[in-house]
Structures are given as C-alpha cells and as structure tokens.
Amino acid sequence: MSMVVFSNSVFYAQRKGKNTQEHLFQLYESTVARGERNIKDGNFLCAVEAFTHALNIAKKVSKVEAEIECLMNLGLLNWNVGQIEKSVDFYERAFGKAKRMNSAEKVEKCKIILEISDSYLEGKKLQRCGRYRKSIESFGNAIDLSKKIKSKEHMLKCLRKLSISYFYLYELQKFNSLNEKALRIARILNHKKEEGRCLNNIGLYNCKLNKYSKALCLYQEALLIEREVNNKEDESACLNNIGVIYGKVGLYDRALDYLRTALKIDKELDEDRFVSIELLNIGEIFCKRGILLANKKDFYRALDYFMRGLKLIKKSKNERCHIRILNNMGYVYLELKEYHEALRYFQSSYRKALKIQDREVICMSLNNIGIVNLNLGNHGDSRNFFSKAIDSALKIGVNHILWESYFGLGQVYEDENNFCEALENYEKAAEVVEKIMNDIYLDTSKIGFARDKLEIYERIIHVLYGLNCGSRSEAFEKDIFFVIERARARAFLEILRESKVNIREKLKPGLKKKEEEISAKISTIHKILLDENLSVGKRKELLKLLRQRENEYGLLLSKIKDEIPELAEIIAPEPFKLEQVQERLLDEKTALLEFFMCDENSFLFLIKNDGYEMFILPSREEIQDSIRAYLKILTCPSKGSFKGASAAKRLFKELLFPAMRDIPDSVENIIIVPDGILFYLPFETLIQSSKDKFNDYLIMKYKISYAPSSSSLIFLQEKIKRNDHPKDLLIFGDPDYCSLKQNDVRGTVKILQEFYQNQGFDFSPLPHSKKEVRNISRYFLNDQCDVYLGDEAREDVVKKLPLEKYKIIHFACHGFLNERFPSRSALVMSLGNNAREDGFLQFSEICNLRLDADLVVLSACQTGKGRLEKGEGIIGFPRVFFLSGAKSVVSTLWKISDKPTSKFMNYFYRYLHSGYTKAQALRLAKIEMIKSKYFHPFYWAAFILNGEYSSKLN
Numbered sequence: 016m017s018m019v020v021f022s023n024s025v026f027y028a029q030r031k032g033k034n035t036q037e038h039l040f041q042l043y044e045s046t047v048a049r050g051e052r053n054i055k056d057g058n059f060l061c062a063v064e065a066f067t068h069a070l071n072i073a074k075k076v077s078k079v080e081a082e083i084e085c086l087m088n089l090g091l092l093n094w095n096v097g098q099i100e101k102s103v104d105f106y107e108r109a110f111g112k113a114k115r116m117n118s119a120e121k122v123e124k125c126k127i128i129l130e131i132s133d134s135y136l137e138g139k140k141l142q143r144c145g146r147y148r149k150s151i152e153s154f155g156n157a158i159d160l161s162k163k164i165k166s167k168e169h170m171l172k173c174l175r176k177l178s179i180s181y182f183y184l185y186e187l188q189k190f191n192s193l194n195e196k197a198l199r200i201a202r203i204l205n206h207k208k209e210e211g212r213c214l215n216n217i218g219l220y221n222c223k224l225n226k227y228s229k230a231l232c233l234y235q236e237a238l239l240i241e242r243e244v245n246n247k248e249d250e251s252a253c254l255n256n257i258g259v260i261y262g263k264v265g266l267y268d269r270a271l272d273y274l275r276t277a278l279k280i281d282k283e284l285d286e287d288r289f290v291s292i293e294l295l296n297i298g299e300i301f302c303k304r305g306i307l308l309a310n311k312k313d314f315y316r317a318l319d320y321f322m323r324g325l326k327l328i329k330k331s332k333n334e335r336c337h338i339r340i341l342n343n344m345g346y347v348y349l350e351l352k353e354y355h356e357a358l359r360y361f362q363s364s365y366r367k368a369l370k371i372q373d374r375e376v377i378c379m380s381l382n383n384i385g386i387v388n389l390n391l392g393n394h395g396d397s398r399n400f401f402s403k404a405i406d407s408a409l410k411i412g413v414n415h416i417l418w419e420s421y422f423g424l425g426q427v428y429e430d431e432n433n434f435c436e437a438l439e440n441y442e443k444a445a446e447v448v449e450k451i452m453n454d455i456y457l458d459t460s461k462i463g464f465a466r467d468k469l470e471i472y473e474r475i476i477h478v479l480y481g482l483n484c485g486s487r488s489e490a491f492e493k494d495i496f497f498v499i500e501r502a503r504a505r506a507f508l509e510i511l512r513e514s515k516v517n518i519r520e521k522l523k524p525g526l527k528k529k530e531e532e533i534s535a536k537i538s539t540i541h542k543i544l545l546d547e548n549l550s551v552g553k554r555k556e557l558l559k560l561l562r563q564r565e566n567e568y569g570l571l572l573s574k575i576k577d578e579i580p581e582l583a584e585i586i587a588p589e590p591f592k593l594e595q596v597q598e599r600l601l602d603e604k605t606a607l608l609e610f611f612m613c614d615e616n617s618f619l620f621l622i623k624n625d626g627y628e629m630f631i632l633p634s635r636e637e638i639q640d641s642i643r644a645y646l647k648i649l650t651c652p653s654k655g656s657f658k659g660a661s662a663a664k665r666l667f668k669e670l671l672f673p674a675m676r677d678i679p680d681s682v683e684n685i686i687i688v689p690d691g692i693l694f695y696l697p698f699e700t701l702i703q704s705s706k707d708k709f710n711d712y713l714i715m716k717y718k719i720s721y722a723p724s725s726s727s728l729i730f731l732q733e734k735i736k737r738n739d740h741p742k743d744l745l746i747f748g749d750p751d752y753c754s755l756k757q758n759d760v761r762g763t764v765k766i767l768q769e770f771y772q773n774q775g776f777d778f779s780p781l782p783h784s785k786k787e788v789r790n791i792s793r794y795f796l797n798d799q800c801d802v803y804l805g806d807e808a809r810e811d812v813v814k815k816l817p818l819e820k821y822k823i824i825h826f827a828c829h830g831f832l833n834e835r836f837p838s839r840s841a842l843v844m845s846l847g848n849n850a851r852e853d854g855f856l857q858f859s860e861i862c863n864l865r866l867d868a869d870l871v872v873l874s875a876c877q878t879g880k881g882r883l884e885k886g887e888g889i890i891g892f893p894r895v896f897f898l899s900g901a902k903s904v905v906s907t908l909w910k911i912s913d914k915p916t917s918k919f920m921n922y923f924y925r926y927l928h929s930g931y932t933k934a935q936a937l938r939l940a941k942i943e944m945i946k947s948k949y950f951h952p953f954y955w956a957a958f959i960l961n962g963e964y965s966s967k968l969n
Contacts, residue, residue, distance in 0.1 A: 036076055043072040043081065050088065057205035059095045066092065083109050083121055090128065091168055095206060103132050124164055131157045131169050138176060145334075145371050147180040154180065171200040171209055178216060183335075185374040185411045191220040208249070211240035215253055222260060223375075225414045227464070228456035231260050232577040235570040248289075251280040255293055257570070262296070263415070264455060265463025267304045268835075269566055271297065288331035294324035295340050302347050307467065314347050321347075338367040338376050345383060349390075358387045378407045378416045385423050389430075398427045418447035422471055425478075434478045441475045445501065452505065453587040456576040457569070458898070459838070461506035462887050469886045472502035473613045480616075480631075492629045493593045496620055499611045500590035503690070503886050504724035507894060511730050512588050514898045516581045519863060526575055533568045534860070540564065541853035545846075565838065568859065590726040597624050599729050603681045605965075608674060609688040609725060612638055617690075621674040622725075623682070630673045639692045641669060646695055650909045652953035659952070660711070663702040667713070671701060684934060684964065685717045688725055694889045695880070697908060697956040699941065712952075714941050718934035720903075720964035723888040731902050731962045740822040740867070743799040743968075747808040748788035748827035748874075749781055750854075751845040784827045787874065787917035791825065794928035810844045810852040814860070819867040819900065822968060827913075827920075830875035830892070831855070834882040837890045842875060858895045866900035869968055870933060874920055879906035879959050893961040903933055903962035915954045919944055923958075927968050934964040 050065030066088045073081035090105035110125035138153035154177035161170035178193035198213035200206075218233030238253035258273035278293040298320030305313030321340045328337045345360030365380035367373075385400030401424040408417040425440035448468045455461045475498050483491035519527070540561045544554065576582050591599070601607060601624040609620045612635040619630040632638065645666060648659035657663075667675075670693075678685075687698050699714035713719065722728035785804060792800050801821075803812055808828065818824065829843040841855035873879075873892055881891025888894075893904040905923075907916075922943040926936035937960050944955035 039072055039076050043069055043076070043078075046072065047085075054092070055205065057207050059092050059206075063089060063092045063096070079112055079116055080118070083112050083116070083118065086112070087121070087125065091166075094132075094172065095168055096208075099132060099136060103129065106132070127160050127164050128166070128169065131160045131166075131173070134160070135169075135173055135176065138173075138180075142176070142180055142183075145183075147184050150180045151177060167200050167204055168206075171197050171204065171206065174200070175209065175213060175216065182216075182219070184372075187220055187223055187412070191217060194220070207240050207244045208246055211237040211244070211246065211249055211253075214240070215249065215256065218256060222256070222263075224412065225451040226454045227260050227264055227451075228454060228460065228573050229577060231257065231570065231573045234260065235574055247280055247284060248286065251277040251284070251286075251289060251293075254280070255289070255296060258300075259296055262300045262303060263464070264460040265303075265307075265466045266459065267300050267307075269569065270300050272562055272566055274300065287327045288333050288336075291324045291327040291331060291333055291336050291340075294320045294327070295336055295343065298324065298340075299343055302343060302350070305347075306350055311351070314351055317347050318344065334367065334371055335373055335376075338364045338371075338373060341367070342376060342379055342383065349383065349387060352390075354387050354390055358384065361387065374407065374411050375413055375416070378404050378411070378413055378420075381407060382416055382420050382423065385420070389423060389426055394427050394431060398424065401427065414447050414451055418444045418451075418468075418471075421447065422474075425474060429474065429478060434482050438475065438478045438482070441471055441478065444471050445475065449501075449505075449587075453509075456573050456582075458506055458510045459569070460573075461509065462884050462890065465506060465886060466884065469502055472498055472886075476611070476613065476618070477615060480618075492627075495618065495629065496593045496609070496622075496627075497590065499609065499618065499620070500592075500724060500726050503611070503688075504727050504888060505590070506887055507723055507897075508588055508590065508727045508730065510898055511727060512585055513576075513582055514900065516579065516585075517865060518575060518579060518582075519865070521579045521581065522575060523578065526571070526578065530568075530571055530575065533564060533571060537561065537564050537568065538853040538855075541855055545853075565836070588726070588730075590724070591729055593620075593622065593627060596622055596725045596729070597627070600686070600725065600732065603679075605684040605686065606678050606682045607686040607688065607725060608671070610670075610690040610693055612691045612693070619670070619674055621677055623679070628674065628677050632670065635691060638670075641666065642692050642696055649697070649700060649952055649956060652951045657951055659700075660702055663700055663712075664704065666696075667701040667703060671698070671713075675703070683718055685713075685719050686728065686964065687719060687721050688723070688728075689721065689888070691883070691885070694721075694883060695908060697952070697959060699938075700952045700956045712945070714938055715945075718932070718938045718964070720934045720937075720960040720962070722962065723894070727897075728962065731897065732965075734902055734963075740869075741820045742801060742822065744792070744795050744801070744823045744825065745816070745818070745821040746788050746792060746800070746802045746825045746827070747813065747844065748802070748825070749784040749804045750808040750828045750843065751806045752781075752829075752843075781827065781829070781913045783913040783917040784874075787827050787913070787920050788825075790917065790921040791924045794924050806845050808845050810854055810856050810860075813844065813856060814852075814864070819865050821866075821868060823870045823872065824866065824868050824901075825872040825874065827874040827916075830873065830878045832877055832880060832891070837882050840881065840891070842873070842878075842892075858892075861892075861895045862898050864899040866896070868901045869903065869963075869966060871896045871901040871904045872920070872923075873904065873906045874916055875907065876910040877907060879908040879957070879961075897962060901962070902966075903960060903964065905933075905937065905958060905960050907957040908959060909953075909957045911954060911957055915944070915949045918947070918949065919955060919958060930967055930969060932965050932967050934960055 046065050046069040050062045050069060053059070053062035053065060066085050070082060070085035070089065073085055086105045086109035090102045090109060093102035093105060106125050106128050110122060110129065113121035113125060134153045134157035138150045138157065141150035141153060154173050157173040158170055158177065161173060174193045174197040178190045178197070181189040181193065194213045194216040198210060198217065201210040201213055214233050214237035218230040218237065221230035221233060234253050234257045238250060238257065241250040241253055254273045254277035258270045258277065261270035261273065274293055274297045278290060278297065281289040281293060298317040301313045301317035301320065305311065305317065321344045324336065324340050328340070341360050342364040345357045345364060348357035348360060361380050361383045364376060365384065368376035368380055381400050381404035385397045385404060388397035388400060401420050404420040405417065405424065408420055421440045421444035425437045425444065428437035428440060448471060452461055452464060455464055476495050479491055479495050479498065522530070540557055543549070544557055549557070596607065601622065603624055605624070607622040609622065611618045614635055616634055617632040617638060619632050621628045621630070645659055645662040648662065689696065699712060699719045701713050702711040703713065788802060788804060792802055826842055831841050831843060833839040838858045841857040844854050844856055846854040878892040879889070881889045883889055891906070893906050896904050919940055922940035923936055926939045927933070931939065937958065941955040941958070944950065949955065
C-alpha cells in the first residue's frame with residue numbers, strides 16, 4: 016500500500032503562514048511608526064496615507080484593536096486637514112468596532128469626539144446664519160469636551176472657529192485671545208496650516224486696532240507658512256489682507272499688486288466669495304487714489320469693480336461684503352458730488368448692517384450719512400449722525416472711523432461759527448490720527464497714512480486764526496505755531512529718533528541674511544534691465560518681478576523693525592513749542608522763517624531769540640501760481656543779465672517783505688522752513704530793492720539754510736557731535752561710466768529714463784569731476800582724506816567702508832530720481848562688472864549706511880529734489896542721508912553741468928578749510944560765482960544747505 020506523505024508540506028504551510036503574519040506585524044509597526052513621525056513633522060496627508068496602509072494590514076491579520084487605533088488616528092488626521100465628514104465616518108467605524116469588542120475606554124473616547132464634531136458642525140452652521148451667540152455655545156461645548164479628553168487637535172480648530180464668532184460680534188479682545196491660545200497649540204502640534212490661519216487672524220485683530228505695521232508683520236509670517244504648505248486659499252487671504260493694509264497707509268500701487276495677485280488665485284480656485292471681497296478692496300483702492308489725485312477716472316474704475324462684486328455676491332450670498340460694497344459705492348458718489356445718490360447707498364448699507372449687526376459698517380454708514388448732510392447744509396441732521404457715529408466708534412474702538420467722525424463734527428460746528436466746539440473736535444481727530452501714526456513703523460507708511468490727514472491741522476489753524484484775528488493774542492499765535500509743527504515732517508521726526516538705533520547691528524542672523532538676499536536680487540534685476548537688447552515682453556516681466564522683490568523688501572523692513580525691542584521702547588517725539596525753538600535753536604545772530612500754506616490763507620512765522628511775529632500770506636494756490644514761472648526762469652540760464660529780477664523782487668515782497676522789516680541788523684543767519692512748492696524755491700535768489708546789482712540778492716546779506724521743520728532741526732542740531740573723527744574727508748568722484756560701449760550709451764539712457772522717470776538725464780562721463788575732487792582734496796592732509804576715483808568709485812566700496820569715521824562725505828557723480836517710486840532713486844556709481852552690485856546706490860541702501868558725518872555733499876544733479884509730500888516736504892536725498900546719520904546735507908535743486916559745479920565746490924571747500932561755518936562757506940561760494948562769469952542764479956542758487964548750519968569743520 017502506498018503512503019501519502021504530507022507532513023513536511025503542512026509544516027511548511029504552517030511555517031510560511033507564521034512568517035507572513037510576523038512580516039505583516041513588522042510592516043504594520045513600521046507603517047504606524049512612519050505615520051507617527053509624519054504627525055510629529057506636521058505632514059498630516061502623508062500620515063493619512065501611512066495609517067490607511069496600516070489599517071489595511073490590520074484587517075489582513077484580523078487585529079481589531081489595531082484597526083480601531085488606525086481608524087481613530089485617521090479620524091484625527093482628517094479632522095486636522097479639515098475633512099470633518101471623513102473624520103466623523105472614521106470615528107463612527109471605530110466606535111462600532113470598539114463597542115463590539117467591549118472596549119469601554121475607546122467607546123467613550125469615540126463617543127465624546129463624535130459629540131465634539133456635532134457641536135463643531137452645529138457651530139459652523141449657526142455662524143453662517145449669523146446666529147453668533149448660539150454658535151458660541153456650540154463651539155464652547157466642543158472645547159469643553161476637547162479638554163475632557165485632552166485632545167489638543169480638536170481644541171485647536173474649535174478655538175479658532177469660536178474666535179470668528181467673537182470677531183463678527185466685534186468683541187476683538189476675545190477674538191485675539193482665542194487665536195493666541197490656538198496659535199500656541201498649533202505650534203506644539205506643528206500644525207502649519209492652523210498656525211498660518213491663527214497668525215492671519217491675529218494680524219486682523221491688530222489691523223482693526225489700527226496697528227498696521229504689526230498686522231503687516233503677522234500677515235507676512237502667515238503668508239510664508241501658507242506658501243510653504245501650498246495652501247492657496249489661505250495664501251490669497253494673506254495677500255488680500257496685506258493689500259488692505261497698504262491701502263490704509265496710502266501705498267496704493269503696492270496695495271493693488273497684492274490685491275490683484277490674491278484675485279488671480281481666487282479666480283483660479285473658483286472661489287466667488289473671496290473674489291467678491293478682492294473686487295471690493297480693489298475698488299476701494301481706486302476710490303482712495305481718485306480722491307488723492309482728484310481723478311474721476313479712478314472713481315469710475317472703482318464703481319466698475321464694485322458692480323462686478325455685487326454680481327458675484329448674488330451667487331455667494333456674502334452679506335457682509337454686500338453692505339461694504341454699498342457703503343463704498345455711496346462714497347464714490349459722495350466724491351462725485353452726487354449727494355442724493357450717495358445718501359441712497361449709505362442708507363441701504365446702514366439698514367443691512369443693522370439687520371446683521373455689523374457694528375463697524377454701522378459706524379461707517381452713520382459717519383458717511385453725516386458727511387452727506389454736511390455737504391447738503393443739513394447741520395442738525397449732520398451733527399446727529401456724527402454724534403451717533405462717535406458713540407458707536409468709541410464702544411468698539413474703531414479709530415480709523417472715529418477721527419473722521421470728530422473731524423466731520425468739527426466742520427459742522429465751524430460752519431455754525433461755534434469755533435470752540437469745532438476746535439475741540441478737530442483736536443480730538445488729530446489726537447486719534449497721531450495715536451495711529453505712532454504704531455506705524457516705516458517712513459513711507461507713515462507718510463502715506465498722514466497724507467490725507469493734513470486737512471485736520473489746517474482746520475485747527477483756521478479756527479485758531481478765526482478766534483484770534485481780532486485780538487492777535489500771543490497765546491493763540493503760539494498755539495498756531497505748535498499746530499504747524501505737529502502737522503509738518505512728523506514722520507521724519509519720528510524716524511529720526513529711531514535712526515539712533517543701529518538696526519543692522521541688532522538684526523538676527525536670519526533676517527540679516529534675508530535682507531541681503533532680497534537686496535542682491537533687486538540689484539540683479541537692475542543689471543539685467545540695463546541690457547537694451549531685452550524684448551518688450553521680457554522687460555515688462557522683469558519690471559513686474561522687480562515690483563515683487565521691492566514689495567518683499569518692504570514687508571521684510573516691517574518685520575525687522577517689529578523684532579527690535581529698542582525701537583518699540585522709543586516714545587514718539589512731541590514737536591517743540593515756539594519758546595523751545597527760541598531757546599534751543601536761535602541766538603541774536605539767527606532768525607527763523609517758517610511757512611505753512613493753506614487753502615484759504617497761508618502763514619509765515621518770523622522767530623527771533625527774543626520775540627516773534629506771525630504774518631498772513633496768500634492762499635496755497637496763489638503762492639503756487641506766483642512761483643511756477645519764476646522757477647522756470649531760474650532753471651534756464653539766459654545770456655546777458657538775469658531775466659527774472661522783476662519776478663524775484665515781486666516774490667520778495669509777497670513772501671518776505673513784512674518779516675524782513677522786523678529782522679534786527681544783528682541777524683546774520685536765516686533758517687528757512689518751507690512748505691509745499693516753496694521747497695523748490697532758493698530764497699537766496701529773491702531780490703531786495705537795491706541799486707547795486709551785487710547787493711540785490713538775499714544771499715548777499717544773509718547766510719541761508721533750510722530745514723523740513725523746526726523740531727527736526729533741533730534734533731539734528733543737538734545730535735552728539737564727535738570730536739574724534741579719524742578722517743576728515745571721504746570723496747567718491749569721476750565714476751567710470753565708460754564701461755558701457757559708446758554706441759550703447761543712448762540706449763542705456765533711454766532705459767534709465769524710462770525706469771527712473773528722469774527725462775533730462777545725460778549718461779555722459781563727468782570730465783570735470785576729477786578736477787573737482789583734486790581741488791577739494793588739496794585742502795586736506797593726505798592721511799586725513801580718502802579719495803575713490805574712476806572704477807574705484809563703486810557701490811560696493813561705499814558699503815564696505817567704515818563711513819562713521821569720516822567728518823565729510825562727498826559724492827561727485829550722476830543722480831537719478833523716481834518720484835513715483837522714491838526708493839528707486841539713486842546715486843550712480845561706477846558701472847563696472849561687479850557681480851553683486853548694480854552701481855546704483857538707492858534710497859533703501861543709503862538708509863542702511865551708518866554715517867556720523869557733520870556734512871554730506873551731493874555734487875550730483877537734482878539731489879535736492881524728490882517727491883513733494885504735503886506736510887513732510889521733499890522725499891529726497893537729504894532726507895535719506897539724515898536718516899543714515901548725517902547732520903547736514905548740501906544738495907542741488909536742478910541739473911548743472913560739471914564745469915561750473917567744479918568751480919563752485921572749489922570755492923565752498925576753500926572757505927570751509929579757512930574756518931567758516933557751513934552756511935557761511937556756502938554763502939561766500941555763491942558770492943564768488945556771482946562775481947564770475949557764472950553770475951546767473953542758475954549756476955549757484957541750486958546748491959542748498961539742509962540741516963545743521965552753524966558748525967565749523969576744522
């Protein structure tokens with residue numbers, strides 16, 4: 016009989032099954048470990064993949080307990096990534112299996128988590144319906160349950176969602192507190208997506224409190240995270256919020272860059288709800304820009320964006336966006352002086368805002384209805400609406416509305432000749448504006464924010480004058496002067512205080528590296544743009560990229576300032592009063608003339624050490640009309656005698672004659688604080704009536720210097736003066752512009768003119784620059800003077816040298832101005848083949864230099880000009896050199912050829928070397944020019960001294 020032997024095969028099968036199961040167990044454990052590592056690293060999607068695989072393995076080996084663990088982990092992970100329905104499904108499956116296994120602990124945990132999910136989803140539903148108090152109860156219940164099972168993940172999302180209900184109720188402190196808690200948990204869990212959302216929300220809180228720079232830093236941090244995790248939806252939200260901030264601080268071009276990028280993303284995502292918000296915000300920017308530029312086209316563009324937003328709202332049913340669009344459409348019609356149409360929109364917005372209790376829009380609408388009634392002459396109604404707006408704004412702390420309400424109420428009282436009440440409300444408006452401004456970090460942002468607020472100070476001055484004109488009270492006149500100082504160069508004064516802190520020295524290594532990287536990228540783009548063979552499309556693409564890099568740099572600067580504690584401790588400086596100006600600036604040999612131009616009439620203060628006088632001048636428009644033609648004559652040299660003599664005499668009588676009668680014979684120095692177009696006027700060219708042609712100009716009698724404000728001059732004057740500068744003079748001159756091929760020069764000039772918006776630029780070498788430098792250096796000992804000529808006059812050399820060691824720094828080179836983008840304005844150094852630098856020492860780079868110079872001389876074209884900002888004056892080279900540490904700056908108001916410039920500078924340094932003060936040396940140099948063939952003011956009047964004027968340089 017035959018035998019069937021099968022024992023070995025059975026053994027093999029048993030052994031194979033055992034090995035397979037062991038292998039599956041090992042694979043399960045390694046897969047779970049991989050999933051846990053992914054959770055720790057915040058890679059939740061990878062963790063989902065790992066635990067899904069682990070779940071399948073657990074099923075194969077029939078390990079129900081392992082299945083339950085995987086299901087619960089998948090439930091938690093789907094909760095983390097926002098897949099709430101999937102999360103619920105996994106927990107329900109885990110709950111069923113745990114119940115069948117009689118695993119009481121897991122049954123209870125799954126049951127609680129399912130209750131959390133129900134409460135969370137109910138809270139979201141109530142939130143969408145506008146039932147915020149009820150939603151708070153639901154989210155609160157979910158949070159309590161999360162605490163019970165110690166689930167940070169569930170608590171995190173519920174805290175953030177709960178915060179949104181408080182935001183809509185305008186209970187901002189609770190909104191912020193909940194997001195701060197959620198942020199801490201998100202960082203513990205390494206939950207990047209939630210971290211970004213919390214940061215964005217905290218930024219929104221700071222924005223609502225008008226802490227715009229702080230908000231900008233938080234939005235930027237959130238933006239970087241959202242880009243890191245490729246979360247496009249939240250990336251667009253950050254971009255939108257950054258655009259809104261830039262709109263609030265008056266940087267409209269930059270705002271549009273961010274808002275359009277956000278709009279593009281949301282269109283690609285087909286997110287109509289968010290597209291409508293971006294259309295609203297873009298329309299608002301065009302409305303604001305239209306007001307600034309008095310441009311009706313921008314108003315109609317704004318209306319177009321608002322109408323497009325309204326169409327989308329019908330689909331998305333975003334009622335909050337709807338009422339804001341209605342309010343903004345009303346504002347456009349208000350600016351177009353279609354008051355009844357504006358009123359219709361404001362009233363509609365107000366009714367809808369009341370219905371859903373949007374407290375911010377309620378304030379806006381009340382305020383705007385008040386403005387319409389003010390324009391219609393309905394003072395009683397206007398007063399009533401402004402008063403209601405003030406009450407509402409104070410309750411919820413919306414300062415950006417509050418100042419407008421106070422200002423509107425002040426106008427009502429002024430129209431009724433109730434000057435005391437008007438003054439009180441205007442002062443409150445100014446206090447609110449100054450409070451907001453103090454929390455803004457960057458110079459450009461401060462200027463942009465203050466740009467449309469100057470009218471407050473003009474109204475205060477007008478009311479003070481109205482109260483004072485009969486009695487000419489000394490107290491009132493001093494009050495007017497103080498208001499003028501509050502209004503002018505405020506941003507400059509605040510940034511000057513901050514400039515005492517060496518920001519680069521305090522920079523964290525990471526931020527410093529980032530700053531250097533972005534600067535290098537900007538320089539690289541500049542170098543590429545100089546290639547005249549670039550196609551139109553490529554050039555357009557590069558200019559767009561340049562804007563992006565500049566925007567990144569602006570965000571980084573805010574971040575840098577936010578992280579330096581010394582800056583936070585600096586208290587915003589209070590402008591100086593008239594008595595302080597007398598005491599700290601003036602002596603018997605010095606008088607100060609301070610101008611302030613208004614729509615109705617302008618003011619001139621003559622201040623001496625022992626007294627003062629206030630004079631009333633024509634309106635801003637009259638002064639501008641009177642000066643424009645004269646400035647053209649000055650900047651166009653004519654053959655023979657000076658053709659502008661009669662105009663110079665007329666302007667002397669219009670602007671100075673009343674004050675000059677009261678200046679004592681002892682006065683030798685005149686400090687001029689101009690305003691508006693007067694910043695472009697060299698007062699030394701004005702002519703007093705005299706028969707001797709050489710004694711006609713004001714410069715023949717007085718040393719003249721300029722300052723953006725009396726307060727800022729005191730600060731510059733009182734900067735600690737070093738007595739131990741190791742070196743007297745540093746000169747950069749005769750830069751090498753010949754590295755460009757001769758036939759490329761014309762094309763390069765065209766490119767640079769387009770880029771820098773300076774149509775008169777000539778990219779030719781400066782043959783007399785070398786002579787100028789050699790003549791100047793003769794007045795100094797060799798070991799006290801460092802000279803960099805030709806190819807050595809490079810941008811990288813400027814940046815590497817210890818500039819704080821030099822008493823005088825002199826640049827003899829070309830200069831470029833860009834009034835639209837002031838930060839692009841630059842001194843043009845040698846255009847060699849430096850791999851890192853582009854040869855253009857731009858404003859942003861000058862601000863990073865650390866000087867301690869008594870004097871900076873800019874022997875370059877139009878370095879005294881720049882964008883003229885109301886209140887702040889000229890945003891130009893002197894300003895940025897003051898911020899980098901200079902005490903005074905000599906610059907030029909118009910383009911002069913290098914030959915007469917060389918001659919002028921030789922005279923100037925000769926007198927400086929002889930022991931004269933800066934102002935006296937400049938005056939004597941001008942007199943020398945008047946006596947020479949270069950007698951026309953064109954050749955000498957362009958050189959002006961800004962800042963400290965009275966010190967000697969040896």
